[in-house]
């Protein structure tokens with residue numbers, strides 16, 4: 155990066171009016187090479203980079219760095235340095251009246267070629283800071299079993315839209331990547347065209363309210379049963395060891411693994427096609443990816459079993475494939491190294507979590523979302539001495555935590571730098587306006603477990619009252 159030859163440009167973009175949805179969106183990650191602040195102060199952030207990406211293409215901004223930080227409701231882009239000197243691709247070096255110098259809604263007017271009229275001809279690389287509001291209250295991925303026949307339904311629009319506020323980040327319920335992925339009735343998928351089409355109005359509704367929406371990509375592996383499998387075949391896994399009462403799984407052959415990796419890749423592409431801003435790879439809770447990572451499940455003898463490195467290979471291959479398909483900025487992953495749901499414990503979860511956090515840095519993904527050690531079993535919090543802090547320190551992107559958080563606890567985790575964002579599950583089920591209630595420190599509706607996984611399109615789903623209807 156060369157020395158700036160002009161003073162920094164500071165421009166404001168109004169979040170609401172400038173926002174462009176779809177494949178142009180990019181999640182900005184906290185960067186270890188931040189020029190502006192400590193890692194702990196950085197926040198996950200999303201901005202439309204239609205124009206920035208164009209600039210990156212047009213001007214070969216190989217060293218473009220975007221740094222995000224929570225602020226107010228506006229987005230600030232600051233050009234802090236740039237380097238010379240290639241001809242503008244609009245005008246090929248001649249004086250240019252047509253080449254726009256508005257980048258992502260930001261007027262780069264002062265960044266001009268000193269030697270020509272063309273506003274872009276001198277920029278070959280550029281460093282910018284971006285600041286924008288990002289709500290720290292994330293909607294955790296929550297399976298709600300209301301997508302009949304694995305197709306998201308119109309009532310899902312209301313559910314997600316109720317839980318969206320401007321600048322909020324939502325992660326969808328776990329969504330199957332292929333016809334072998336499902337393990338529960340009426341969970342949505344994203345491998346078929348009709349499913350992609352069905353997601354579109356749901357994603358659109360979230361965008362219309364200013365939210366950012368990632369799709370959680372899921373394969374249940376041995377948690378499935380033959381009732382959910384094509385031709386009632388055995389569910390696939392890293393192993394042939396069953397979970398308690400489930401169907402005996404079939405251990406995937408080494409040569410079959412690339413196909414499953416590819417299913418995730420295609421599903422990620424489909425998610426972008428449906429309008430999602432990105433995907434979260436579901437590597438938690440004893441499902442397929444976790445079945446590879448955890449040594450109490452994985453009994454393979456090939457390059458996907460045995461050592462920590464081998465057990466994490468499948469997860470990292472999926473990350474790599476998805477990153478290559480849709481871009482690192484649109485990719486997050488969820489991990490639960492400490493959980494032992496569905497017989498998926500590990501003998502050294504701290505080492506596993508740390509290895510993954512470090513390895514993920516290589517791919518530059520947007521975020522790592524980890525479930526707290528205290529959520530060893532589903533739905534219940536048990537206090538324990540383990541902590542995610544080493545993983546938080548090791549991972550160089552945005553770090554999201556989840557599991558048993560309330561308002562106070564979540565604020566504390568962010569304030570103490572243990573997390574950038576906190577995802578809320580059950581509280582968000584029962585409180586569609588959870589961010590507002592947190593802001594006002596208002597009382598919360600209680601969730602009803604009985605209706606977590608029922609099929610009703612309204613009851614226990616979209617009928618939890620908003621604050622104004624309670625007070």
Ligand SMILES: Cc1cc2nc3c(=O)[nH]c(=O)nc-3n(C[C@H](O)[C@H](O)[C@H](O)COP(=O)(O)O)c2cc1C
Pocket residue numbers: 294295296297298326327328370436438439488525529533556557558559577578579580581606607
């Ligand atoms: C009804 C229900 C459905 C869930 N579905 C998912 C899911 O689809 N994907 C996932 O990663 N976690 C899922 N979880 C776990 C939650 O995302 C979250 O980690 C868990 O509820 C703990 O957070 P909480 O204490 O804020 O509820 C689910 C939890 C509940 C209660």
